[in-house]
Amino acid sequence: MEPSGDFREVFIELREKYEKACLLIEEESKSDPENAPYRSKYAASKILTEMKSKLVNILDDINAENSDYVTVKAMLGIVWLLLGTVSLDTEELSTGEEQLMKCVECLSDDALRPEYIISQITALNQLGLLWSQRDQPKKSQEFLEQAETLYKTYSKEINLPATDAPSIFKATVPETYSSGPGTSLEKTHTLTLYYLAQIYGALSDNRKSAIYCHTTLKRQLETKDFDPIDWALNAATLSQYLMEKVGFKEARHHLAAASFILDQYEGEIGHMNCNEEELAARGERLAHRRADVTRCWAKYGLLLLSNSKERLMEQGETTKQSEEVEQINENGDVLFAFSSLEVNSYEDQITDKYILTFDDARKVFLKTQEWLNEAKQYYTLDSHASDYVQIVQDHSQLFSHLAFFEDDEERQSRMHKRRVDLLESVLQQLNPQYYMLVCRQLWYELALTYSDILDIKLERLQASDSRPTPHALRKINHLASSSIANFTHFLDSLKDPSTKEFPDTISEDLERPALNAHCHIGRLYSKLVTPDKKVNRENIKKSIDAYQFIVDYCEKHESGRQKMSVELGVCQEMVQLLPLKLEKLTQDVK
Structure with a gap:
């Protein structure tokens, strides 16, 4: 008006x-x-x-x-x-x-x-x-x-x-x-x-x-x-929530939409009216966020394998996927879809169904590995060390998930060996003084990986009627010693730098890993094979010390008892039984 x-x-x-x-x-x-x-x-x-x-x-x-x-x-x-x-x-x-x-x-x-x-x-x-x-x-x-x-x-x-x-x-x-x-x-x-x-x-x-x-x-x-970059990043971020709720179809759709928008934007950059400096800045921003979206795709593959593994381990469990999606779509609307985007070719890269066989797992593994390698082209060790290490850890977990679907024990071992190679390679290039938190994670995961290979080898020996060869025994000792060494590196990193003493109270975020490391060490020393009875006695003593540490700590700390509720009973039993074994060995030596 x-x-x-x-x-x-x-x-x-x-x-x-x-x-x-x-x-x-x-x-x-x-x-x-x-x-x-x-x-x-x-x-x-x-x-x-x-x-x-x-x-x-x-x-x-x-x-x-x-x-x-x-x-x-x-x-x-x-x-x-x-x-x-x-x-x-x-x-x-x-x-x-x-x-x-x-x-x-x-x-x-x-x-x-x-x-x-x-x-x-x-x-x-x-x-x-x-x-x-x-x-x-x-x-x-x-x-x-x-x-x-x-x-x-x-x-x-x-x-x-x-x-x-x-x-x-x-x-x-x-x-x-x-x-x-x-x-x-x-x-x-x-x-x-x-x-x-x-x-x-x-x-x-x-x-x-x-x-x-x-x-x-x-x-x-x-x-x-x-803004195409922001939109793609937000869509990929939302996919993380959806996949965690086991809505793989919806999660994949959002990742596909994110990649579609980024590819569309890449095609438009060359036609934009801007100078070389602005063009370079746009290209750098695109490369950065494309790497982030690629990492989200990799997380999708990892979680799909992980959840499929858990589902197979819990036979008879009702699938949670349909329940969750039904809850989200409470109004009966077709939510979580972008009907205006043609994203089928992006979605077809990877399944949204649970994995049941090794062949299907291998397809997911290969595509996820491709995404991780692509992300490492941007997140290099020199320029983005922390991100690079996280990608390597994801790669390690990828091999771990694939190993679950593999029936052949020798091939399982080789997959875990690839994990060792990945983790040790990056660990050798990091200075613990500057990357202590990262190194702790790597030591711990390496220790667990060596322990996984050890368990496979031990199962094979137990299943065999033949006497273990010296080579097989050396392999057992090498795996157990390597696992112990990495757990020890992890635990040493928790000690006071000036006194070299272990803290009376372990910080909450490290309490469970630290106690669990002692538990593993107690078990691993008992797996070492040696004809030398004196060395055997020393190994049993170290095993007792590791279990005793857990028992003593849990007596003083309620938080420790809660976190180790499953393992504590075994540790208390070992503290009672192993001294008897040690005494028998001592008598045999005499």
């Missing part, structure tokens, strides 16, 4: 001030000096404050029947909103909260008007974001759900095109201006959903968080309003 003659000149002045304030907020603020980072926004706030005073005075002079009343009130709501946004940007949080609430209060008596709705929802979004930053997710949730309800009610009851801020001020504002109420209602609602996804995550309601995250991604696709 055009303003009446009484206010035409005033509205022209307000429009000019609005355009100037937007220019200061969106453009000129980018060039503010470091010693005055908020100069332009402070200038915008001054202009907006003048506008607010003028609009309040106008509203005092007219009533609701005046033809300009709705426009003036809409302008005032926008000004309050912009003032609040600027205050938040300049770290004046309490002032910003007050101004945003003024916006909501100003427009709340007729919130569903097309002229008011965008400002209302944007203000509620900003309040939700503010309380989230204050680490009060429940308060944030209240504002965001209020914004969501407003949008749903408006869409159902009004369903008219909403009027954005530039249209209300009859202003010319470049489309690149993205903040404030100058955005469309649909884009504003998408932000509401995005914030709700984060808030439900913070409230540990992962199911709702996943639903809102997917809905946000789907709306961004439909409106073609998204």
Whole structure:
């Protein structure tokens, strides 16, 4: 509606001030000096404050029947909103909260008007974001759900095109201006959903968080309003939740969509109008995030093998996949799918069904290994050591999962040997002084891997009627000694650097691994084969010491008893039995 003659000149002045304030907020603020980072926004706030005073005075002079009343009130709501946004940007949080609430209060008596709705929802979004930053997710949730309800009610009851801020001020504002109420209602609602996804995550309601995250991604696709890199990363991240809930079909679909969008973006980069430096930056960002999405694909393959293994070990267990998906799709909607994307070729790379045979496991293994090797091209040991080590550990676990599906014991051993080669290779290149946490993980996993190979060899010997060869016995001793050595490296790393003493109380995150390492060491010393009775006695003593450590620690620490509830009884039994064996050996020596 055009303003009446009484206010035409005033509205022209307000429009000019609005355009100037937007220019200061969106453009000129980018060039503010470091010693005055908020100069332009402070200038915008001054202009907006003048506008607010003028609009309040106008509203005092007219009533609701005046033809300009709705426009003036809409302008005032926008000004309050912009003032609040600027205050938040300049770290004046309490002032910003007050101004945003003024916006909501100003427009709340007729919130569903097309002229008011965008400002209302944007203000509620900003309040939700503010309380989230204050680490009060429940308060944030209240504002965001209020914004969501407003949008749903408006869409159902009004369903008219909403009027954005530039249209209300009859202003010319470049489309690149993205903040404030100058955005469309649909884009504003998408932000509401995005914030709700984060808030439900913070409230540990992962199911709702996943639903809102997917809905946000789907709306961004439909409106073609998204950053391809961010979109792909968010889709791949969501896949991690879906696969953990055993929704492999949904997880694979999101990974396929992420790869599709990245490939599409790669094809567009070459046609972008930008200089070489910008092009290189875009290429680097793409390479980085493609490596991240590739790692998510690898996690998918690893979890599929791992869950398939657990499922086969627990015969008769009802599959959880359909139950979980049914729970997620509680409204009967076809959720977690992007129907607008052609992603079949990406999905066909790997199955979404549980693995039952070695041949099927091998297919998953080979594809997952390909993804891990691809990720290592970006995450190298020189440039991203921690990430590189994690990829190597994933590769090790991949061989471990494949070994489960292999019936031939010799081939199982070779798979575990590949794990040893991978882990030892990277460990040799790391300095424990700088990468102690990583080295601890590698020592521990190496120790377990050597122990796994040892168990395979021992089973073969026990199943054979023939006498073990000297070579076989040397192999047994080598595997047991290598496992002990790595467990010992791990335990030594927990000692006080100055006193070389083991701590009286082990930190909570290391308590179970440390006690379990002692348990393994106690068992491994008993597996060493030697004709020398004196050496045999020493090995038994070391075995007793390892078991005794666990028993003594658990007597002093309830946390230890809880973490070792299964193993503690065996350790107590060994502490009773092994001294008898030691005494018999001693008598034999005499």
